[in-house]
Amino acid sequence: MTVLLRCVLALVLLGAAPAFAATYDLVIDRTDVTIDGQARRVFSINGQIAGPTLRWTEGEEVTVNVTNRLREATSIHWHGITPPEAMDGVPGVSFAGIAPGATFTYRIPLKQSGTYWYHSHSGLQEPTGLYGPLIVAPRQPDPVRSDREHVIMLSDWSDGDPRTILSNLKFDSDYYNHNQRTVGTFISDVRRGGLGATVSDRLAWGRMRMSPTDLADVTGDLYTYLVNGKSPASNWTALFRPGERVRLRFINAASMTFFDVRIPGLKMTVVQADGNNVVPVEVEEFRMGPAETYDVLVEPGGQPAYTIFAQAQDRTGYARGTLAVRDGASAAVPPMDGPLVFNDGGLIRAAALAGEGLAYMFEDEAADDAAAGRLVRVLAPWCPLFPGYHLYHPSRRQTPPALAALIGTLRARLPLLAEHTLPQ
Numbered sequence: 001m002t003v004l005l006r007c008v009l010a011l012v013l014l015g016a017a018p019a020f021a022a023t024y025d026l027v028i029d030r031t032d033v034t035i036d037g038q039a040r041r042v043f044s045i046n047g048q049i050a051g052p053t054l055r056w057t058e059g060e061e062v063t064v065n066v067t068n069r070l071r072e073a074t075s076i077h078w079h080g081i082t083p084p085e086a087m088d089g090v091p092g093v094s095f096a097g098i099a100p101g102a103t104f105t106y107r108i109p110l111k112q113s114g115t116y117w118y119h120s121h122s123g124l125q126e127p128t129g130l131y132g133p134l135i136v137a138p139r140q141p142d143p144v145r146s147d148r149e150h151v152i153m154l155s156d157w158s159d160g161d162p163r164t165i166l167s168n169l170k171f172d173s174d175y176y177n178h179n180q181r182t183v184g185t186f187i188s189d190v191r192r193g194g195l196g197a198t199v200s201d202r203l204a205w206g207r208m209r210m211s212p213t214d215l216a217d218v219t220g221d222l223y224t225y226l227v228n229g230k231s232p233a234s235n236w237t238a239l240f241r242p243g244e245r246v247r248l249r250f251i252n253a254a255s256m257t258f259f260d261v262r263i264p265g266l267k268m269t270v271v272q273a274d275g276n277n278v279v280p281v282e283v284e285e286f287r288m289g290p291a292e293t294y295d296v297l298v299e300p301g302g303q304p305a306y307t308i309f310a311q312a313q314d315r316t317g318y319a320r321g322t323l324a325v326r327d328g329a330s331a332a333v334p335p336m337d338g339p340l341v342f343n344d345g346g347l348i349r350a351a352a353l354a355g356e357g358l359a360y361m362f363e364d365e366a367a368d369d370a371a372a373g374r375l376v377r378v379l380a381p382w383c384p385l386f387p388g389y390h391l392y393h394p395s396r397r398q399t400p401p402a403l404a405a406l407i408g409t410l411r412a413r414l415p416l417l418a419e420h421t422l423p424q
């Protein structure tokens with residue numbers, strides 16, 4: 001059978017039927033695809049960036065023929081799947097890799113179910129397009145019930161050669177950070193916090209060899225963030241009928257971007273993480289790191305369209321898609337939240353206060369506050385609109401002891417602290 005014929009067959013197979021115990025043909029090649037209106041040469045799987053969605057079933061043994069049409073060796077690794085070692089697809093560790101022109105046949109008995117993904121484990125091919133979703137249906141009826149589902153694969157695309165990016169980062173890990181602290185921020189910090197505090201802050205960060213603005217090694221200046229291979233302008237769209245319960249399988253296939261994901265107007269119920277069912281948790285937003293997967297349930301209905309909004313953790317760009325009742329419908333794209341920074345207190349998780357610039361959330365206290373349905377947020381002093389720290393907290397009457405203790409600590413530690421009571 002010619003390669004072309006196999007490829008066509010594979011596409012038919014992958015496109016048409018959720019296959020059972022089947023044989024799959026993946027062809028790895030270089031292909032021109034359009035990203036943001038421009039043709040880009042990508043590494044592709046069956047001609048696409050974000051390869052075809054493989055749908056397997058727990059209990060079957062699948063056969064996957066991977067043909068390498070590149071001029072360099074390649075591989076496919078099944079992320080999160082536990083096949084026999086020789087089928088794991090890590091060159092130099094579990095097999096020799098797939099030479100140019102060769103076909104490697106993977107045989108994988110499936111002993112698990114859930115949302116996973118696959119990607120090249122050779123060189124820097126993954127950031128250039130060699131990744132795809134992998135869904136394994138449970139053998140038993142799925143405890144997560146839904147009326148329909150969509151896969152949402154997030155990634156970061158750069159026109160620059162990833163080898164150049166890597167070498168620049170090795171030369172200087174802040175190479176792409178355009179949000180550095182400067183002599184100017186030093187002077188304004190001295191004015192606000194005093195010379196002693198500012199110098200000891202800089203020394204502390206120096207000792208850690210870190211920067212408080214180092215939230216991403218590579219930013220939206222270089223990256224276009226994609227949903228299923230589509231740029232924000234291309235607006236990947238999936239359909240729903242009002243009242244349906246829709247399962248969204250989020251996969252972060254980015255090479256290094258952390259995304260904060262939300263769907264304005266919809267609550268999301270997280271039902272699975274990294275392929276494992278979890279006790280359902282309702283969230284407004286969740287953060288996902290590279291290679292993580294999260295399955296959520298949503299019940300869209302009140303609006304004809306909803307924006308899936310996944311902003312990069314450093315707020316330099318976002319991936320965007322749409323859930324809609326018909327093709328072409330779209331909803332507003334929210335502005336990105338203000339930039340985040342690490343705080344000086346070590347372990348924090350930054351959270352943006354929508355529309356009000358820089359914000360902090362102290363993670364060690366957050367658990368208590370979240371349990372009580374409250375958040376404490378502190379606006380950083382270098383937000384020009386709000387000189388001095390601004391602390392937002394629930395009314396004193398309703399403040400749990402742990403929160404009161406935190407407020408006391410903040411008062412002692414932060415100069416120029418102004419307090420505000422959050423509306424209940």
Ligand SMILES: [Cu+2]
Nearest residue numbers: 077079119291
């Ligand atoms: Cu992986």
